[in-house]
Amino acid sequence: MLNAIIIGASGYTGAELARILLSHPYFHLQGLYVSSQSADANRNISELYPQLKQVVDLPLLPLPDSTEKLTALAENVDLVFLATAHEVSHDLAPIFLQANCQVFDLSGAYRVNNSDFYRQFYGFEHQYPDLLAKAVYGLAEWNAEQIKQADLIAVPGCYPTVSQLCLKPLIENQLLDLTQLPIINAVSGVSGAGRKASLTSSFCEVSLQPYGVFHHRHQPEIATHLGTDVIFTPHLGNFKRGILATITAKLQPQIDEQQVYACYQQYYEDKPLVRLYSQGLPSIKAVEFSPYCDIGFACHQGHIIVVGAEDNLLKGAAAQAVQCANIRYNLAETTGLI
Ligand SMILES: NC(=O)C1=CN([C@@H]2O[C@H](COP(=O)(O)OP(=O)(O)OC[C@H]3O[C@@H](n4cnc5c(N)ncnc54)[C@H](OP(=O)(O)O)[C@@H]3O)[C@@H](O)[C@H]2O)C=CC1
Numbered sequence: 001m002l003n004a005i006i007i008g009a010s011g012y013t014g015a016e017l018a019r020i021l022l023s024h025p026y027f028h029l030q031g032l033y034v035s036s037q038s039a040d041a042n043r044n045i046s047e048l049y050p051q052l053k054q055v056v057d058l059p060l061l062p063l064p065d066s067t068e069k070l071t072a073l074a075e076n077v078d079l080v081f082l083a084t085a086h087e088v089s090h091d092l093a094p095i096f097l098q099a100n101c102q103v104f105d106l107s108g109a110y111r112v113n114n115s116d117f118y119r120q121f122y123g124f125e126h127q128y129p130d131l132l133a134k135a136v137y138g139l140a141e142w143n144a145e146q147i148k149q150a151d152l153i154a155v156p157g158c159y160p161t162v163s164q165l166c167l168k169p170l171i172e173n174q175l176l177d178l179t180q181l182p183i184i185n186a187v188s189g190v191s192g193a194g195r196k197a198s199l200t201s202s203f204c205e206v207s208l209q210p211y212g213v214f215h216h217r218h219q220p221e222i223a224t225h226l227g228t229d230v231i232f233t234p235h236l237g238n239f240k241r242g243i244l245a246t247i248t249a250k251l252q253p254q255i256d257e258q259q260v261y262a263c264y265q266q267y268y269e270d271k272p273l274v275r276l277y278s279q280g281l282p283s284i285k286a287v288e289f290s291p292y293c294d295i296g297f298a299c300h301q302g303h304i305i306v307v308g309a310e311d312n313l314l315k316g317a318a319a320q321a322v323q324c325a326n327i328r329y330n331l332a333e334t335t336g337l338i
C-alpha cells in the first residue's frame with residue numbers, strides 16, 4: 001500500500017477524493033488536511049458531508065504552518081493530492097517534491113509551462129519555472145506514458161478535460177478545417193466554483209449565464225495543449241454538478257460520420273473512462289456521480305457538432321487525479337473508480 005494524503009480535503013473535489021481513496025485497494029488514505037487556520041480544523045469530514053457518515057469518518061487536520069513541519073509530514077507519505085487553490089498548490093508542490101513524494105495537483109498552478117500565462121490569467125508571478133518545465137499535464141487518455149515517469153502531475157481543469165477529449169482525436173487525425181476556429185460552448189454546475197460562499201454562486205443569483213467571455217483562463221489552457229486556437233465560452237447553470245460542452249467545428253471536405261466515428265474509436269476504444277455514443281447525444285444525467293466522459297456527435301453540411309459530458313468534480317477533477325495516480329503506479333487506470 002502507498003500512503004496518500006489529501007490537502008484541501010474539506011472542499012468539493014477534496015471530499016470526492018476522500019471518498020474514492022478510502023476504498024482504493026492500493027492507496028492508504030493516511031490523512032485529510034485543511035489550512036492551518038481553517039474554521040473546519042479537527043472536525044470530522046462527515047460533519048461537513050453527511051453522505052460520508054460511516055463511509056469516511058476521518059478528522060480534517062490543520063496543515064502544519066512551518067516548512068520544517070511540512071517537510072516532516074511529506075517524508076511520511078508517498079503521494080499527495082493537492083485539492084487547493086492555485087497559489088496554495090504553487091507553494092506546497094515544491095515542498096512535497098523535495099521529500100520525494102509524487103504530487104497530483106488539481107489546481108491550475110502547474111498546467112501551462114509559461115510564466116506570462118500565470119501573470120496574465122492567474123494574477124501571480126510563478127516562482128518555479130523548473131517545476132513548470134518538469135510537470136506533466138494529466139490528460140489521462142493522452143499522456144499516460146509521460147504520467148508514468150512524472151513526479152508532478154498537473155491534473156487538467158474541468159472544462160479543458162471535456163473540451164480536449166472531444167477535439168483532440170479530430171485534430172490529431174486532421175479531420176477539421178482549422179481556418180474556422182472550433183467553438184466550445186460549455187455549461188457547468190455551480191460546484192465548479194468550489195465550496196466557499198460567494199454572491200455569484202448563491203441560490204437566488206444562479207441562473208443560466210455566460211461568464212469570462214473571451215478571457216477565461218481555460219481558453220489558453222485548452223489552446224496550449226490542443227496546439228490550436230479555440231473560441232471558448234463557459235456558462236454557469238442552475239444545477240449542482242456536471243459539465244455539458246457543445247462544440248462546433250468545420251470538417252475537412254468529404255469527411256463523413258463513419259470516418260469521424262472510426263477516428264474516435266481509434267483513440268478511445270481501449271480507454272475505459274471515455275464512452276462513445278454511436279447514436280444519440282450525451283447529457284449531464286448520464287455522467288453525474290461517475291468518472292466517465294461521454295462523447296457523441298452529429299455531422300451536417302460540412303460541419304460537426306460534438307457534445308461532451310462529464311462530472312466536473314470527478315472526470316473533471318478528483319477521478320482524473322486518481323486515474324493519473326493509477327497510471328503513475330502501473331495500476332489499471334480504473335482502479336478504485338468503477
Ligand atoms: N470544483 C471543480 O469542479 C474543480 C476544481 N478544480 C481545482 O481544484 C482545486 C480545489 O477546488 P475545489 O475543491 O472546488 O475548492 P474548494 O474551495 O471547495 O476547497 C478548497 C479547499 O482548500 C482548503 N484550503 C484553503 N486554503 C488552504 C491552505 N492555505 N492550505 C491548505 N488547504 C487550504 C479549504 O479548506 P479551508 O479554507 O477550511 O482551509 C478547502 O478544503 C482548485 O484549484 C480548483 O481550481 C479543478 C477542476 C474542477
Ligand SMILES: CC(=O)N[C@@H](CCC(=O)OP(=O)(O)O)C(=O)O
Pocket residue numbers: 106107108156157158159188189190191192193194234236
Ligand atoms: C463554474 C465555475 O466557476 N467553474 C470554474 C472552473 C473550475 C475548474 O476547472 O477549476 P480550475 O480553476 O482548477 O481550472 C471557473 O470557471 O473558474
